[in-house]
Structures are given as structure tokens and as C-alpha cells.
Amino acid sequence: QLVATLAQGDGFDRMLRRAGVGSDDAERVSELVARNIAVSDIEPGTQVDITLGRRTRAGATRPLEAMEFRARFDLALAIERGDDGRLSLLRKPIRVDDTPLRIRGKVGSSLYRSARAAGAPASAVQQYLKALGDHTDLDRALRADDTFDMVVSYRRAATGERQAGDLLFAGVERGGKPATQLMRWGKDGRFYEASGVGEQRSGLMQPVPGSTSSAFGMRRHPILGYRRMHSGLDYRAGYGTPIRAVTDGQVLGAGRMGGCGIAVRLQHSAGLQTRYCHMSRMAVRRGQSVQRGQIIGYVGSTGLSTGPHLHYEMYRGGRAIDPASVQYVTRAQLAGSELNRFRSTLARLQGIAAGSALEDLVPLPDESVEPEREIDKLAVRRPIRVGG
């Protein structure tokens, strides 16, 4: 009886051979396992209990009698040698409850300590502080006599293991009334207030880091030679520098645009558009939604350009405006049926009893804890690390 550990990038075949299993058995096991789960889906570090039988003759490898391991959070796989001498696989599904974990308590002198003492996973406390900090002034958002309220996605297995995931809700109550209520929502996992208002993100991002080399306005054109309107800002940037969307938007156009070369044009809210010229390569397609900070292309020198740089334009109502003159605040607002779904999800999370997911799962009537076989108790477990 021994325990082997599946190392990163390890195959079952290799792990078993290292543990002293013969190549025929190892191959058969790999085949059986592969039929049930992709080996890449099994967590590295998974321990495999292996029972080897007696050697049939001196010098021979010991035959595999049985092995068992946790293939997934909700599935164990067992392999046993039957009376016919053949190895066969048995799936053992593990019941999993995914009721989110809700933790409430007094903030006290340290939110971190109070929340941890109440059973909150460390990662959840960090996400809670980040969510509050992104939406509010953290120094004012939390006082010692406030009540913190957090809900974390959580999974409990009938076998006792727990897995904490993302923070779903971050709340603060002051004097018995909700002071802050934030819930994670949408594919990008941003937090929204109970009213459906997203976090405030002020100002526009710079499309590339660094300084500008040419401002918006009349100038002598470096290639054409005569004075004309420079309808954007030029940024000094090396070839291949990633260009980022200055705020959320949709790709209005992406492709060759005359003297502008390979370019991307974005439509933002409030009738605002931005255009990014002379790219070496685009990273988005027409019609696609982009988020503030998302890479939309790379600096190049296509079109009428003397060398790699970013020519960046902004339009309002179809007219070019000076990008340097615009600093605005964006706040997402959920509306319509999405707002309704948001509200019902929020109500569901707030209906969870605090601490309920800390309890162990109550065994179902047909779910008995397997009594340990006598041999398991007697055998000395010799953990060996294979690979690693």
C-alpha cells in the first residue's frame, strides 16, 4: 500500500511506473482513466492510493491490486482487479453542495481578523476590501461598530472538503441599515451597487504609455510639407507597443483607412468616438465590444507616417476634437430585464443564512460512510513522492 502524487504535467502511466507498477498495468490504468476524465483536468498534486499485490516470481514487478484517487471535486475513481484478473474502473460520484458561504460580523479593530475568525476565507476578505475600495473611500466605508456582510461562492463535498471561490457580495451595515451593498455581476466580474450602478471610473486612459510628440491643431505636415490641421494627438511609442481602448466601447471599424493606415475606430457612450492610426497589427474585429484598457492593436507605421508612433483622434458628433480637452467619468448602469435579474440574484444572496455553509453536509439516508477495511488500518502508509 502506498501513496503516489500526480505531478504537474505528469501522466498516469509515468506516475505508476515510477511507483513500481508494471508497464502493462500502468498502460491499462491510463486507458481506463482517460476514458473517464482528461488527465489535464486532474489537479496536480492529487494523491493516488495504490495497493500492490505479491510478486508472482522473484524479479517480477508487483501486480496492481487496486488504486483510488479524487479525479474531480465531485468524483472519485477507483480501479480494482476483479476475480478474472482484469483491472476495471468504478466511478464514485461525490455529492457537492454549492450554497454560497455568507459571513457576517462586527468589523471591530481589524476587519481581516474579525472576518477570518468568523470563518471567511482569506481570499474573500481581500476581494471584499478591494471591492469596497473600488467603490467607496475605504477609510470612511468601515467603522469598528459596523457590521460586515460577505457572500463567497463555495462548494462543500459530502466527503468533507471545501472550496472557496470568488466573492459574490460585499455589504456594510451601519446602525442596522445597509450603508454599502455591492454585488459581482456580468462576465467581467465587476461589482455593482444595489441600485445597479457600476463603479465610477474617472477619466480616459492613455492609449499608450509615454509622452505626446505632436499636439492637436494646425501644423506643418511632416510628409506633405504644407500647413494643415493635425486632427489628433501623436504619442511617441516603439513598434509593437500595445494600444489600449481609452474607455469602454464598441469597434465601429477596423482595417485600412487611407493615410491613417491600419486603424481601429471605437464608438463610446455620449456620442464620443476614438480612432487609433498607423497600427502594425489590429487586435479586435468590427462590431466587437471592448473594455477600457483592452488591447485593440499594436503601434506601427502604416499609412502616411514617418516612423512608428500612435496617431490618436477623438470625435464628438462627427467632428474631431482635441483628446487632451476631454476628461470624463464613466459609470455603468444596469437597466431593464438585466436589472431585474440583478435584483433577484441579490435578494437570493441576502436570503442565505450567515454561516450555514460552514456546517458539514448532512449525510443522505442512502449515503453511508464506507467502513474502513481491516487491511487499511493495519497497513503502514508509506507516502512516496513520485516526480514532483
Ligand SMILES: [Zn+2]
Ligand atoms: Zn498624428
